[in-house]
Structures are given as structure tokens and as C-alpha cells.
Amino acid sequence: MLANTWAAPTLAASTSPDALHHVILPPCGTSAGAWRTTARRSSTSCTCPHSRSVHQIDADDYGRPVLHSVPSEAAHTDRPYADESTELKPPAAAIGDNDDDLDKTGRPEWLTQLRIDALPRELRRPVMAAGAVALVLLLFGVFYFAIGPRAAQRSEAPHGSTNVASAPPVWDAARARPSLGTNIGYPGSYKTGVPPEYAEEMVPVSRTRGVSPIQTGVPGFGDKFNPFKHMGPLSPYFSASFGVDNAKHLATPTGTNGTCPLTQVHILHRHGARYPTGGAPTERVRELVQTPGVKFTGPLTFMNMYEYRVGAELLVPLGRQQLHMSGVKSAIDYGHLVERDLASGKKLFVRTGSQQRIVDSALAWAAGFFGNDWLSKTDFEVQIEAPRFNTTLAPNFACSAAADNFRVQDYVEKYLARTTARLASHVHGAELTAQTVHGMQQLCAYDTVAFGQSAFCALFSEEDWRGFEYAWDQRFFYDYGPGAAAGPAMGLGWVNEFVSRLTRTPWDRATQTSENATFNTDPHLFPLDRAVYADFTHDSVLTSVIAALGLSELAKPPRIDDTQRAFRTSHVVPFSARLIFETFACGASEHDTLVRMRLNDAIVPLGQMAQCDTRDDGLCPLDQFLASLAKRNEQGWWDKCQA
Numbered sequence: 353m354l355a356n357t358w359a360a361p362t363l364a365a366s367t368s369p370d371a372l373h374h375v376i377l378p379p380c381g382t383s384a385g386a387w388r389t390t391a392r393r394s395s396t397s398c399t400c401p402h403s404r405s406v407h408q409i410d411a412d413d414y415g416r417p418v419l420h421s422v423p424s425e426a427a428h429t430d431r432p433y434a435d436e437s438t439e440l441k442p443p444a445a446a447i448g449d450n451d452d453d454l455d456k457t458g459r460p461e462w463l464t465q466l467r468i469d470a471l472p473r474e475l476r477r478p479v480m481a482a483g484a485v486a487l488v489l490l491l492f493g494v495f496y497f498a499i500g501p502r503a504a505q506r507s508e509a510p511h512g513s514t515n516v517a518s519a520p521p522v523w524d525a526a527r528a529r530p531s532l533g534t535n536i537g538y539p540g541s542y543k544t545g546v547p548p549e550y551a552e553e554m555v556p557v558s559r560t561r562g563v564s565p566i567q568t569g570v571p572g573f574g575d576k577f578n579p580f581k582h583m584g585p586l587s588p589y590f591s592a593s594f595g596v597d598n599a600k601h602l603a604t605p606t607g608t609n610g611t612c613p614l615t616q617v618h619i620l621h622r623h624g625a626r627y628p629t630g631g632a633p634t635e636r637v638r639e640l641v642q643t644p645g646v647k648f649t650g651p652l653t654f655m656n657m658y659e660y661r662v663g664a665e666l667l668v669p670l671g672r673q674q675l676h677m678s679g680v681k682s683a684i685d686y687g688h689l690v691e692r693d694l695a696s697g698k699k700l701f702v703r704t705g706s707q708q709r710i711v712d713s714a715l716a717w718a719a720g721f722f723g724n725d726w727l728s729k730t731d732f733e734v735q736i737e738a739p740r741f742n743t744t745l746a747p748n749f750a751c752s753a754a755a756d757n758f759r760v761q762d763y764v765e766k767y768l769a770r771t772t773a774r775l776a777s778h779v780h781g782a783e784l785t786a787q788t789v790h791g792m793q794q795l796c797a798y799d800t801v802a803f804g805q806s807a808f809c810a811l812f813s814e815e816d817w818r819g820f821e822y823a824w825d826q827r828f829f830y831d832y833g834p835g836a837a838a839g840p841a842m843g844l845g846w847v848n849e850f851v852s853r854l855t856r857t858p859w860d861r862a863t864q865t866s867e868n869a870t871f872n873t874d875p876h877l878f879p880l881d882r883a884v885y886a887d888f889t890h891d892s893v894l895t896s897v898i899a900a901l902g903l904s905e906l907a908k909p910p911r912i913d914d915t916q917r918a919f920r921t922s923h924v925v926p927f928s929a930r931l932i933f934e935t936f937a938c939g940a941s942e943h944d945t946l947v948r949m950r951l952n953d954a955i956v957p958l959g960q961m962a963q964c965d966t967r968d969d970g971l972c973p974l975d976q977f978l979a980s981l982a983k984r985n986e987q988g989w990w991d992k993c994q995a
Contacts, residue, residue: 534715538736540707545627545663548803564588566670567805579796579809579817584824584921585891586797588625589674591953592923595905598955601969605946607938612946616935617686618850619886621678622894623713624671625801625927627663633791634662634798643782650778654807661803662795667709667716668802674928675713679720682886689883690721690729700730701879704888705737705745713928714888733877735868744845745889747866747896751993753838758830760823764790767819771812793820801927818912824921825910832895833919834907841865841993843896844984846887849878851981854935854974856880863985865993891925898924898931898951900989902980903960923952935974942975 566588568580580588605612628634638660640646648655667675683690690700700721704714711734718726737746748754768786776784792808793816799806812820829835832842845866852859852872858880859872872878898906905918932950939945948971949956959966961980965973972980 534711534732534734536706536734536736538706538738539711540665540737541630542666542708543627543664544666545668545802546661548669565673565804566800568800570809572810573814577814579812582817582821582922583797584821585828585925585927586794587922587926588670588801589926589928589952592951594918594951594954594956596955596957596970601955605936605938605969605971607944612936612938614689614934615883615937616854617689617884618853618933619682620846620894620897620931621713621717621886621888622891622925622927622929623667623709623888624674624716625668626671626709627666627668627802628794628798630664632794633787634794635791636788637791637795640782640788646779646781648778649780651811652775652778662798665709667712670801671709671927672712672716675716676720678928678930679717683721686884693883694729698882700884700886701733701882702730702886703733703735703745705743706734707737710888717886717888735871742866742868744849744866745887745893747842747845747893750866751838751842753993753995754842756831757836758827760827761787763823763826767823768816771816775811821920821922822910822912825919828892828895828921828925829910829919832892834899835909838993839896840899840987841989843893843898843900844989846893846897847900847981847984850933851978853880853885855978865990891929894925894929894931900984902962903956905960926952943973945974946971947974947977
């Protein structure tokens with residue numbers, strides 16, 4: 353199954369925050385040109401009108417869909433790996449026993465013996481007339497599909513590029529119900545890095561790599577401190593803890609009638625491990641090693657041969673694995689709910705922002721959940737992340753007051769002062785600044801997730817890593833979280849959508865913030881009848897959503913001396929972070945329905961919310977949960993966002 357593309361009309365953005373550009377992918381038909389068979393590759397691919405797909409669908413030997421990436425226009429210079437075409441060859445035709453049935457022209461005996469003059473005279477004219485009509489119809493069909501309007505659309509559609517803007521194709525709502533797709537353009541900026549070669553570069557740090565493809569043992573640290581659990585949002589994913597005994601309370605809750613059935617699941621998921629974003633401090637390190645005449649000695653000697661190989665913003669292989677495994681885990685946890693929806697004709701509804709790493713994360717998760725047939729079981733919606741477009745998955749574009757309030761540079765100068773002075777004596781021919789050293793710390797994380805290990809990690813002490821983590825904590829708390837004037841405002845839109853889905857109540861346009869009204873008033877694009885929803889976004893959005901929920905412990909400003917503080921970015925928004933809400937029906941009333949919040953596998957105690965009772969298991973009755981959020985739109989948050 354592949355797809356056509358559709359773009360809804362773009363609305364005026366200056367006066368209406370609902371500007372929309374969305375791609376819909378209905379299934380291809382079997383018409384000529386909609387499916388293309390390439391004899392050389394012995395495979396079938398779908399080439400639909402208007403398609404600018406990031407992906408191509410082939411069929412395996414048994415007709416099952418197989419997804420392949422289509423390179424961008426710069427694929428010859430901007431690909432992580434060589435473009436090795438997958439040869440999909442169908443089974444050889446078994447004709448051995450029937451060779452005698454074919455003459456030298458390839459016609460079977462029955463056809464060879466079929467002659468018009470052998471027919472009775474009264475049947476010859478009707479047979480010839482029927483044959484002529486069939487031939488005319490066949491020729492008409494060929495010419496229609498070859499030179500008709502759909503063929504013209506196909507010939508004009510650009511393929512294989514995510515970087516070239518084109519006029520949005522027109523979708524006729526009267527002719528087809530939309531199915532949702534993956535490529536709407538607006539992928540953000542990105543750059544591919546070089547492929548890893550860990551097997552050639554491995555150094556003995558630990559006895560075994562274990563199941564992880566990366567090495568997170570750092571020389572000089574024992575089991576008591578692991579720097580990779582203190583890297584803030586750059587931490588590889590690990591399970592967190594927020595004060596509830598998971599081992600005791602993670603089991604399905606029970607009521608008076610026994611085990612309470614799970615009824616709904618809402619997932620808000622960060623993308624997986626990636627390359628640095630553009631303008632990151634890591635680029636200062638690249639500038640340093642490329643400075644003419646610079647030499648490094650002592651612990652920095654490795655930098656004489658260091659090559660800056662990371663790309664920008666795209667997922668690294670580990671990032672794809674993180675999301676794939678998360679999809680597998682979700683299938684194990686919630687597969688029965690999705691299967692129940694599918695049996696009633698309702699696909700799993702997945703939303704994602706348009707930036708490439710977000711789309712790729714959602715695709716990897718869906719493939720983990722369903723395998724290669726996710727296309728037929730998923731409604732996949734991509735929302736634009738760009739100025740003048742509303743989406744709760746990137747609310748900063750609708751919030752003019754969104755800004756970087758915390759001056760992380762000042763704190764970096766403070767906590768890295770001694771380490772910068774220590775390392776500066778080993779740099780000859782250039783000045784070493786604290787900001788460059790901060791980039792080295794970040795490269796420890798980025799090089800590890802991209803290439804398996806990093807020599808930068810061993811340069812820093814436990815104190816350095818705790819300072820590194822605390823710098824991230826302050827930035828997220830005061831830029832996107834409870835400490836920012838616009839923090840709760842940017843999370844409010846998603847919370848409004850979540851409450852609509854939770855209660856199966858139509859979204860209220862009167863409370864609109866960053867929501868896209870064009871989406872949310874269309875039941876196909878914002879359904880309310882699913883048991884499982886999955887949204888894919890950024891770490892900043894997760895932080896803002898947590899701020900909008902009003903969780904008192906997570907709203908406390910972080911202190912570096914509080915090693916058990918709730919708001920710690922390493923625990924809240926590591927790579928591949930996931931926030932999950934589950935509802936359990938323990939009775940007929942809202943008070944008998946229980947809500948559980950899980951952040952990175954750990955139960956978050958909902959007794960922090962204004963109207964929820966404090967419980968050992970951290971759960972909250974649905975009526976109390978909703979009461980805690982009842983006045984969320986009356987706080988004036990969005991007014992601050994627009995200031």
C-alpha cells in the first residue's frame with residue numbers, strides 16, 4: 353500500500369493560527385501508472401500522483417509491503433550509507449511439467465487449435481465483433497491512463513526530495529476519504545554524518561558491550577556514578593524513578609470485581625538519539641581541531657587525529673533502534689487494544705511533527721509495533737513545524753513569547769572554570785574557552801550515540817558531569833518548564849487535546865491556544881474513538897506539557913545540591929523519552945476509572961495534582977484528575993505566551 357499526497361488549503365496565518373499544510377496518503381489503485389513494475393529489479397513499487405515520498409514501497413516474494421528510503425536530491429553526497437538496492441526476485445515459475453503444452457511461439461495447444469474458420473458459420477461474426485469491441489476498449493483504457501489527467505499529474509510530480517518546495521496538490525474531498533501519510537515537506541535542517549565503524553575503533557573499557565550497541569563505561573568511574581545518566585536531554589534512554597515503588601505497583605490495578613481492564617492509552621514520545629542541532633557548542637570543537645597549527649598534548653593528544661564526523665539533527669542508528677524497540681514494547685503492552693480497534697475498522701492514530709528526526713522516529717516506532725504492514729494498520733498524520741503553522745507538537749511557532757531566558761553560557765563559565773584551566777595547558781596554538789570545553793562534553797554524548805564510544809568522556813570528573821546536568825536542568829526549567837512564563841502555555845494545547853481524547857468530547861475551539869483548528873474540527877484528522885493514541889515530538893514540548901499538568905514536585909526549581917530532585921532532565925527528557933497515560937475501568941463511574949501516568953517507565957505520583965488524593969500506587973480517579981485540570985484554560989497562560 354502506498355499513497356497519493358494531499359495538501360489542505362493553507363489558511364491565512366497572520367489573523368488565524370490555523371494555517372495548515374497536510375499530506376494525505378490514500379491507497380494506490382491498480383491502474384496503469386499507479387503501480388510500476390521494474391523487470392530489472394523484479395519488484396513492484398507504487399508511484400502515485402503528486403507523490404514526493406520520503407519512502408518507497410516494494411513487495412517481497414509473498415506480496416507483503418517492504419519500505420525503503422528514497423534519497424534526497426543531494427543523496428550522492430548526503431547519505432549515511434551507500435544506496436544498495438534490494439533485489440527482490442519472485443519465485444521462479446514452475447513450468448517444467450508443462451513444457452509440452454507450449455509450442456515454439458509460446459502459445460498453448462488449446463490456443464493454437466483455436467481457429468475462427470473452425471467455428472460454425474453463424475458464430476463467426478458475433479465472435480469477431482466481440483473481439484473487436486474488446487480490442488477497442490483495451491486501447492481506450494491504455495490511452496486514457498497514458499495521456500489522461502492523472503498521467504499529467506504523475507509526470508509533473510517531483511519524486512525523492514524533501515528539500516524542494518512545490519505547489520500543493522489538490523485533493524477532492526468528494527472523491528475519496530483521506531488516509532494519512534508521511535511527507536509534507538518542511539523537514540527542517542539536517543545533515544547526514546558518516547557511518548560508524550566501531551568494530552575498527554573499539555578500545556577496551558568494559559569486558560563486554562552487552563546488549564547495547566554503544567559503550568557507556570567511562571574509565572575512572574565505578575558503579576556508583578554513570579555519567580551517561582547525568583547528560584540531561586543528551587542521555588541515552590534509561591528507566592527513571594519518581595518516588596513510586598514500580599516493582600510493587602506496576603501491576604494492573606484491581607477493583608471489587610477483580611483486575612481492572614485497561615481502556616485507553618495516550619503516548620507522547622520524544623524522538624530518538626540524534627546528531628547535534630545546528631549551532632551547538634560542538635561546532636566550536638570542530639573549529640578548534642581545524643585551526644591551522646594547533647597541537648594537543650597530554651589527555652588531549654587524541655585530538656591531533658580527531659575527525660568531526662557527526663551530522664546535524666537527523667537520527668543516528670541508535671535513535672532508530674530506540675524508537676523501534678519502544679514500538680515493540682508498546683505492542684506487547686497495548687497490542688490487544690489496537691487489535692480491538694482494528695477489528696472495528698479503526699486504525700492506530702499516529703501524529704508527528706514534520707522535522708525529519710520526528711517523522712523517522714514515528715516511522716521506526718510504527719514498524720516496531722506492527723512490522724512492515726504498519727501502512728495498512730496506521731493513520732499517520734504529519735503536522736508542519738514552521739512559522740505561521742499551528743501544531744501542539746511544536747507549539748513554539750504559535751507562541752511569540754517563546755524565548756531562551758536562561759543564560760546557559762554564564763553558568764558554563766562558572767562550573768567549567770577549573771576544568772578549562774586544566775585542559776588549556778595542553779592546547780598549543782589556540783585559545784581554549786569554557787564554551788569549547790562544554791562542546792567537548794556534548795561530543796562525549798553525541799559521538800557515543802553516533803559511533804559507539806567517545807574519547808572525550810574521560811576528560812571530565814563527576815563534578816563536571818553534575819554541573820553539565822544541572823545546566824540542562826536550569827535551561828529546560830526556565831525556558832520551557834514551570835519556571836518560564838510561556839512554559840505551561842506551550843504545553844496547554846496538547847493537554848486540551850488529551851482531555852478531549854480522554855473524555856471522547858469534541859475539542860473546544862473557544863479554548864484554542866497552539867491547537868490547529870483545521871485538524872481538530874475534522875473527525876478524520878482528530879478522531880476521538882480510539883483506544884490508543886501516539887504523538888511524536890521534542891524534549892521541550894514534553895517539558896511544557898508536564899508544566900501544564902500542574903505536578904507540584906516537578907514544578908519545584910532544581911537545586912544542584914538536591915541529588916534526588918524530581919525535575920532532572922536526564923530522568924525527564926532523555927533521548928527517546930516517553931510520557932504515557934493509561935486508564936483502567938474499575939467500575940461504571942468516573943470515580944471508578946483510574947488514571948496512571950508513566951514517564952520513562954516510572955509511575956509518576958498523581959497525588960501532586962491539585963484534586964488527586966495521595967496514594968501509594970500513584971494513581972488518580974478520573975473525576976479527580978479532570979477536576980485538577982478543569983481551570984487550566986483560566987490561568988492566563990496563553991496571554992503571557994502572546995506578550
